[in-house]
Amino acid sequence: MLDxxxxxxxxxxxxxxxANADRLAIDFPDDVARSRARIxxxxxxxxxxxxxxxxxxxxxxxxxxxxxxxxxxxxxxxxAVTEFAIRGCTVDG
Numbered sequence: 001m002l003d004x005x006x007x008x009x010x011x012x013x014x015x016x017x018x019a020n021a022d023r024l025a026i027d028f029p030d031d032v033a034r035s036r037a038r039i040x041x042x043x044x045x046x047x048x049x050x051x052x053x054x055x056x057x058x059x060x061x062x063x064x065x066x067x068x069x070x071x072x073x074x075x076x077x078x079x080a081v082t083e084f085a086i087r088g089c090t091v092d093g
Contacts, residue, residue: 001039002078005063011072018067047089055085
């Protein structure tokens with residue numbers, strides 16, 4: 001997702017959906033839920049559903065902010081968020 005936000009062409013295509021995410025979630029809740037599940041499922045298989053859901057929201061928050069500001073997340077920002085998520089998912093609770 002962060003690489004998609006870093007790619008100018010992909011970011012431009014994604015921006016309208018991110019900008020209208022709240023409205024789309026209200027108007028098309030089942031479609032939005034299926035889309036989120038497709039993104040979360042591979043991660044959930046490894047780290048569990050709760051952590052996958054948290055990581056999804058972390059990443060989407062960064063993507064939403066960057067696309068809203070019409071900027072690409074830097075490689076450093078993308079790496080830092082990814083590494084943070086991995087550390088969080090591998091800590092024994």
